[in-house]
Amino acid sequence: MINDQYSVPFNENLAQTKEDVPNKNALNSYFPLRTKGNDFEWDAVIGLVLSSLLRKEMKSKYSYEDFNHDCKKSLEEKLSESEFWQVLQQMYFDEKDVFSISPELLLFRAQKNEFNTSDQRISSLFINLMQAERVSQFDEKLNFIEQEFLCVLRAHLKDKQVKIKEESYLPHLTNAFKADLRFLSSKPKYLLSEFKHFLSFYGFTYAAQLSLAISDWITCEEPKSKPLYFIMDHEKASNERTHVKLHGYKLFSESSFKVFPILTMLEQLQKEGQAKVPLWKMAEKIKLSEYDCLNKLRNFALAFRSQRNLDTKLEDSEQAIGWLGNIVKLTEAQFRDDKTDRPSINKKYVGEIEKYLAYGFIQSRGRSGKVLVLNQDYTILLTNLVIAHEDKLRFHELLLGFQQRGIFVDKQTEQELIKFYERIGNIERMSDSGDAVYVRKTI
Amino acid sequence: MNLEQALGILSKSSPYAVSTELDNSQDKLAVYKKYIYIETEIEADFAQSLTSMNSGDILFLCGSSGDGKSEILTRYSQQFKSRIDFHLDATHSFSPDQTAIEALDDRFLKTKQTQRPLVLGVNIGMLGNYAEEGSTSHDDIKSSLKAFLDSNSQNIPENHRYLDFEHYPKFKLSQEECTSEFADSLIHKLTNTSLENPFYALYQNQIQKTGHSRLTANFGLLGLESVRKTVVDLLLKARLIKDQFLTARTLLDFIHQIITGKSYLFDNLFLGGDNDLLSHIRSFDPSNIHTRKVDEFILQFSLGIEDEEFLLLEKQAREYGVFEINNPQSYLRLAYIVKNEAEFDNAYLNDLRRDFENTLVARFANNWVLHKDFDGSGSQKKELNLFYKEVLIASIHKYCNRHAPTLDKDTFFVAQYNGFKIAAELEVKPNFVEIAANSANPARIGYFVAHIQVDDQPLIPMPISIKLMELLIKITQGYRPNKHDKNAVLLLDEAIDQLLNQANRKNVLTIIKDDRRYKVTDEGDSYFEVSGLV
Numbered sequence: 001m002i003n004d005q006y007s008v009p010f011n012e013n014l015a016q017t018k019e020d021v022p023n024k025n026a027l028n029s030y031f032p033l034r035t036k037g038n039d040f041e042w043d044a045v046i047g048l049v050l051s052s053l054l055r056k057e058m059k060s061k062y063s064y065e066d067f068n069h070d071c072k073k074s075l076e077e078k079l080s081e082s083e084f085w086q087v088l089q090q091m092y093f094d095e096k097d098v099f100s101i102s103p104e105l106l107l108f109r110a111q112k113n114e115f116n117t118s119d120q121r122i123s124s125l126f127i128n129l130m131q132a133e134r135v136s137q138f139d140e141k142l143n144f145i146e147q148e149f150l151c152v153l154r155a156h157l158k159d160k161q162v163k164i165k166e167e168s169y170l171p172h173l174t175n176a177f178k179a180d181l182r183f184l185s186s187k188p189k190y191l192l193s194e195f196k197h198f199l200s201f202y203g204f205t206y207a208a209q210l211s212l213a214i215s216d217w218i219t220c221e222e223p224k225s226k227p228l229y230f231i232m233d234h235e236k237a238s239n240e241r242t243h244v245k246l247h248g249y250k251l252f253s254e255s256s257f258k259v260f261p262i263l264t265m266l267e268q269l270q271k272e273g274q275a276k277v278p279l280w281k282m283a284e285k286i287k288l289s290e291y292d293c294l295n296k297l298r299n300f301a302l303a304f305r306s307q308r309n310l311d312t313k314l315e316d317s318e319q320a321i322g323w324l325g326n327i328v329k330l331t332e333a334q335f336r337d338d339k340t341d342r343p344s345i346n347k348k349y350v351g352e353i354e355k356y357l358a359y360g361f362i363q364s365r366g367r368s369g370k371v372l373v374l375n376q377d378y379t380i381l382l383t384n385l386v387i388a389h390e391d392k393l394r395f396h397e398l399l400l401g402f403q404q405r406g407i408f409v410d411k412q413t414e415q416e417l418i419k420f421y422e423r424i425g426n427i428e429r430m431s432d433s434g435d436a437v438y439v440r441k442t443i
Numbered sequence: 444m445n446l447e448q449a450l451g452i453l454s455k456s457s458p459y460a461v462s463t464e465l466d467n468s469q470d471k472l473a474v475y476k477k478y479i480y481i482e483t484e485i486e487a488d489f490a491q492s493l494t495s496m497n498s499g500d501i502l503f504l505c506g507s508s509g510d511g512k513s514e515i516l517t518r519y520s521q522q523f524k525s526r527i528d529f530h531l532d533a534t535h536s537f538s539p540d541q542t543a544i545e546a547l548d549d550r551f552l553k554t555k556q557t558q559r560p561l562v563l564g565v566n567i568g569m570l571g572n573y574a575e576e577g578s579t580s581h582d583d584i585k586s587s588l589k590a591f592l593d594s595n596s597q598n599i600p601e602n603h604r605y606l607d608f609e610h611y612p613k614f615k616l617s618q619e620e621c622t623s624e625f626a627d628s629l630i631h632k633l634t635n636t637s638l639e640n641p642f643y644a645l646y647q648n649q650i651q652k653t654g655h656s657r658l659t660a661n662f663g664l665l666g667l668e669s670v671r672k673t674v675v676d677l678l679l680k681a682r683l684i685k686d687q688f689l690t691a692r693t694l695l696d697f698i699h700q701i702i703t704g705k706s707y708l709f710d711n712l713f714l715g716g717d718n719d720l721l722s723h724i725r726s727f728d729p730s731n732i733h734t735r736k737v738d739e740f741i742l743q744f745s746l747g748i749e750d751e752e753f754l755l756l757e758k759q760a761r762e763y764g765v766f767e768i769n770n771p772q773s774y775l776r777l778a779y780i781v782k783n784e785a786e787f788d789n790a791y792l793n794d795l796r797r798d799f800e801n802t803l804v805a806r807f808a809n810n811w812v813l814h815k816d817f818d819g820s821g822s823q824k825k826e827l828n829l830f831y832k833e834v835l836i837a838s839i840h841k842y843c844n845r846h847a848p849t850l851d852k853d854t855f856f857v858a859q860y861n862g863f864k865i866a867a868e869l870e871v872k873p874n875f876v877e878i879a880a881n882s883a884n885p886a887r888i889g890y891f892v893a894h895i896q897v898d899d900q901p902l903i904p905m906p907i908s909i910k911l912m913e914l915l916i917k918i919t920q921g922y923r924p925n926k927h928d929k930n931a932v933l934l935l936d937e938a939i940d941q942l943l944n945q946a947n948r949k950n951v952l953t954i955i956k957d958d959r960r961y962k963v964t965d966e967g968d969s970y971f972e973v974s975g976l977v
Contacts, residue, residue, distance in 0.1 A: 075971075077969070078969050078970060078971045079971050079973055080970065080971060080972045080973045081973040081976050083976060084961065084963070084973040084976060087863070087954065087956075087961060090861055090862075090863065091860040091861055091863040091954070092860055092861070094861060095860075095861045097860035097861050098860075100860075141943070141944040141947040141948070142947060143857070143865065143946075143947045143949075143952055144950060144952075144965040144971070145952070145963065145971070189940075394571055394572075394575070396572070396575075397575065424933065425933060425934075426933060437568075442933050443936075443937070443940075
């Protein structure tokens with residue numbers, strides 16, 4: 001839109017004086033965690049994510065007991081012997097086994113009163129990552145009795161509007177996530193058994209890649225996948241493995257300290273009434289804007305520095321983008337100011353990231369310290385996702401698929417991966433050279 | 444010049460391992476190399492292709508490292524280079540080498556400019572890499588490569604020809620026996636008792652001068668046709684069971700090591716060594732076989748019991764220069780390699796021979812041949828059906844029903860909810876139409892492709908390797924796969940997933956709990972007939 005370049009590309013009400021600068025660092029976008037109150041239940045998160053994926057929700061409050069009753073009524077009408085319902089009741093409903101026949105059954109947890117605020121925040125990570133991806137329904141192969149149950153459920157569903165509140169911060173990850181969702185949706189049983197692992201992986205890699213990409217805004221371009229090195233959980237983490245040492249856990253941990261400071265600042269810059277944009281896109285808008293951004297940004301920077309009592313030296317720039325840089329510098333500086341409690345708040349925040357999003361991917365290795373690991377289950381899941389609808393993939397292309405999803409490995413782990421695939425039997429060699437290794441998926 | 448020096452040309456560390464265009468006519472070892480050269484079928488096809496190449500044609504010679512591509516290219520480039528360009532790409536690594544890809548880009552560009560015929564010797568992995576990473580200005584070539592790699596021959600341009608070492612299998616499987624023309628010819632030529640054989644001349648000369656040594660004993664033993672056969676069988680087992688590629692370089696080095704190693708031939712064969720083939724063959728060491736006869740032999744040997752037949756074996760071995768065997772394992776290995784040799788006929792061997800037989804390889808080879816040569820005849824169907832009914836379908840049924848072992852034949856476990864099992868009756872049988880259609884495809888030695896259908900619905904083809912076949916047989920015998928058998932589990936799970944998708948389409952379900960059994964039938968019109976309630 002041509003008009004866009006003449007309007008202010010950020011918050012029109014951006015504080016311009018010390019008195020107007022908010023005291024508090026609020027965060028309501030791009031990251032699901034807060035400094036506390038982050039406990040969540042995967043069942044609820046999964047229900048909420050599936051609700052958005054299907055664009056479906058319950059028409060009205062619909063308890064499990066109501067569903068059970070409706071199924072009983074429907075089947076009793078059809079069964080030649082009504083007493084047989086008692087068998088079906090025991091089979092499917094007494095222990096809630098009916099939840100394992102289709103992902104749509106997991107929508108029960110997507111109802112009000114069935115989830116809490118933290119569940120909702122975590123699910124919003126995935127809902128924003130999928131950016132309006134939609135699956136109309138799953139193609140389960142159900143027997144004719146189970147199809148009746150699904151019909152009863154579907155009669156109680158209505159369409160749901162899904163509004164995207166944030167433009168994707170990491171488009172390469174959004175693209176991978178969408179592709180993987182489409183693949184999983186074509187295999188409902190696999191989705192049912194692996195969805196928690198799937199979301200757990202993406203929760204982690206989103207956090208990791210965001211922490212690495214968040215400083216890379218000056219280019220005004222979409223971030224690419226950033227190298228972050230993993231080893232398999234049975235490998236040794238020797239000191240000479242440079243990438244593992246420098247670009248593994250250490251890099252992730254250090255980068256995590258930037259997430260909260262920069263995102264709270266970005267929150268203040270967002271325009272109201274619009275989808276929120278990543279910092280790299282905000283920078284692009286500012287750069288291309290015909291509006292006089294410089295004065296507003298400079299006034300805000302000076303006011304912010306004064307309000308936070310910072311003595312950060314600011315670069316005297318003639319360009320708006322330079323003052324955006326000053327603002328980013330200031331927001332990081334406030335969280336290093338030992339005269340306040342902000343450093344400990346940020347440290348606590350980083351701890352919550354590891355505790356809730358990264359726990360499955362970090363291992364302590366004694367003298368080697370902590371390393372990022374891929375266990376066998378995640379390796380198999382990732383392999384299946386990358387290969388997707390192909391029969392098999394060249395090992396090199398498989399590694400590229402891992403990289404798109406934020407997983408990098410060094411040469412030694414490449415060898416371990418091949419040994420792993422050989423052990424589980426899904427390697428096909430077309431010659432005895434390493435470069436003709438093809439990997440099959442396991443489903 | 445002695446026998447050991449001459450045999451050195453076979454070693455992988457020898458400068459003769461790969462030909463160069465250096466003039467070596469004056470070299471003393473050249474006569475041995477020239478003698479030992481074996482022309483292969485792929486070389487004959489290659490030579491013929493060269494004579495018929497036209498402007499704009501490209502011939503791809505593809506294989507593994509060590510297959511002998513450079514050997515063939517070197518032999519012919521001198522003769523044809525005036526009108527044909529030759530290019531040998533030596534790259535093999537885990538990641539595409541950008542330099543090698545750019546070199547190929549340049550090569551193809553020149554070829555398009557000059558329109559001279561091109562012969563390209565290339566590792567098959569590099570073909571895959573180039574098909575993905577090559578310049579878009581060569582999309583025509585990239586499409587051709589992809590068509591070749593996908594065995595999609597109708598999409599290969601007429602001016603492109605692919606000679607793939609993998610399609611010239613080094614083993615031939617037939618009903619009677621397994622052979623390897625290449626390995627057999629090579630060993631036979633090396634050890635042939637002919638005046639034209641310069642190696643044999645050295646062998647004779649050494650025996651006359653200094654009597655038998657381990658080297659001459661090994662050379663002589665390897666010259667026996669039956670020993671050659673046993674060695675070829677071991678190579679086939681390494682290929683099938685250990686998936687070890689057999690390349691010319693590896694084979695030459697293997698022969699070098701079993702003859703010149705520090706022990707007798709039979710120990711060199713089974714005690715490993717710095718050669719991929721040997722490191723795999725050691726797991727077939729016959730002294731590790733535990734049968735009553737073998738264990739008895741080891742016990743008797745330790746006790747020093749004299750036996751007339753055993754003494755005869757010792758005497759027979761001495762005639763070939765084998766002295767001083769001082770442990771029972773070595774005797775077992777000797778017995779193994781001469782098990783088919785008439786000159787070693789004695790009661791001891793006859794007893795042990797049966798324990799040395801390997802039925803798994805024979806069974807695999809038989810089914811491999813049946814699938815490759817299937818002609819649709821009733822007698823062949825009958826034979827194939829044995830494998831399908833008794834091994835493949837039986838193991839699928841057994842594995843599928845591992846949680847419900849009392850189910851009938853043709854009844855398959857589908858799911859379990861709160862202790863209630865759902866099962867369905869399915870008709871599973873071989874898909875002879877697909878087997879016949881598939882038999883036209885180039886056969887790879889490492890597996891054959893099985894085709895089954897469920898209620899007339901074809902399942903995805905299932906590659907059956909010898910390892911998988913072994914596991915399928917064990918499953919039918921009651922073995923339960925564990926996490927170390929993932930290969931079988933994955934393929935079985937895939938087949939069973941498709942089978943159960945078919946089961947869920949049935950309009951009849953059986954529900955079982957303890958000793959109660961119900962049948963529910965979807966009669967249509969929202970009516971479900973239930974039987975079995977009491």
